[in-house]
Amino acid sequence: MSEYKLHYFNGRGAAEPARLVFALAGVEYDDVRCEEEDWPTKKPHMPLGALPVLEIDGKMMTQSQAIVRYLAREFGFYGANNMETFRIDEIHEAVVELNRELYKVRAEKDDTKKKEVQQSFVDTIVPKFMNFFERRCTENGGGGGYFIDGGMTLADVLVYNITFNMEYYLKLSLDKWPKTMAVCKKVENHPKIAAWLKERPVTDF
Ligand SMILES: N[C@@H](CCC(=O)N[C@@H](CS)C(=O)NCC(=O)O)C(=O)O
The missing domain is CATH 1.20.1050.10 (Glutathione S-transferase Yfyf (Class Pi); Chain A, domain 2)
Structure with missing residues (x-):
C-alpha cells in the first residue's frame, strides 16, 4: 500500500480538489499543512519551489492539475473510456x-x-x-x-x-x-x- 503525503499551505486553495478525491476514494493520506513561517525552509526542497506537492513513497510530484488527474485515474474517477x-x-x-x-x-x-x-x-x-x-x-x-x-x-x-x-x-x-x-x-x-x-x-x- 502506497504512503501518500499531500504538502500544501493551511488552506483549501490548489490542494482541495486532491483532498476531495482522497476523501471520495476513502484513501488515507497525510495532509501536511506548511505554516507561512516554515515555507522558506521547505521551498528549496520542492521540485518547482511551489505547493501543492504529492509525495508517494518518497517520490515528489508537482503541479496541482497533474496531481488531481493522477489521483482520479489511480482511484477510478477518471472515466471508463x-x-x-x-x-x-x-x-x-x-x-x-x-x-x-x-x-x-x-x-x-x-x-x-x-x-x-x-x-x-x-x-x-x-x-x-x-x-x-x-x-x-x-x-x-x-x-x-x-x-x-x-x-x-x-x-x-x-x-x-x-x-x-x-x-x-x-x-x-x-x-x-x-x-x-x-x-x-x-x-x-x-x-x-x-x-x-x-x-x-x-x-x-
Ligand atoms: N502551477 C502550479 C502553481 C503552484 C503555485 O504557484 N503554488 C503557490 C500556492 S497556490 C505557491 O506555492 N506559492 C508559494 C511560492 O511560490 O513560493 C500548480 O498548479 O501546482
Whole structure:
C-alpha cells in the first residue's frame, strides 16, 4: 500500500480538489499543512519551489492539475473510456479557466477596480461557464445525475469545488443553473465527502 503525503499551505486553495478525491476514494493520506513561517525552509526542497506537492513513497510530484488527474485515474474517477476521460478533461480545463478569472477578482486590491472586475465576472464569465456545465450535465449522458453517466467522477468534484469557492468568496447565488447545482449537492452529500467537509479545517482561502 502506497504512503501518500499531500504538502500544501493551511488552506483549501490548489490542494482541495486532491483532498476531495482522497476523501471520495476513502484513501488515507497525510495532509501536511506548511505554516507561512516554515515555507522558506521547505521551498528549496520542492521540485518547482511551489505547493501543492504529492509525495508517494518518497517520490515528489508537482503541479496541482497533474496531481488531481493522477489521483482520479489511480482511484477510478477518471472515466471508463477515452471519450469519458476527454469529457472530464474538458470540464477540468473549463474549471481551471474559471478559477483563474475568480482569482483575478479576489486579487484586485483597488476597490473601484475590484467592483468592475467582479461585475464583469458575474455578468459574463459566470454565465459562460455555468451554461456550459449545465449543457454538459445532460449532453454527457448525465441522466444519472452526474456529469458523466454512471457515477461520480473528477468532473463532479471539480465543479463542486469551484462553485463552493464562488459562493464562498463572492456570495454568489448559482440557483439559475439547477442541474449543475444538483450535481454539486450530490457531491456535498456523498457520505465520504460530507465526512471530510465536516472535519476539514476552516480556513480563509
Ligand atoms: N502551477 C502550479 C502553481 C503552484 C503555485 O504557484 N503554488 C503557490 C500556492 S497556490 C505557491 O506555492 N506559492 C508559494 C511560492 O511560490 O513560493 C500548480 O498548479 O501546482
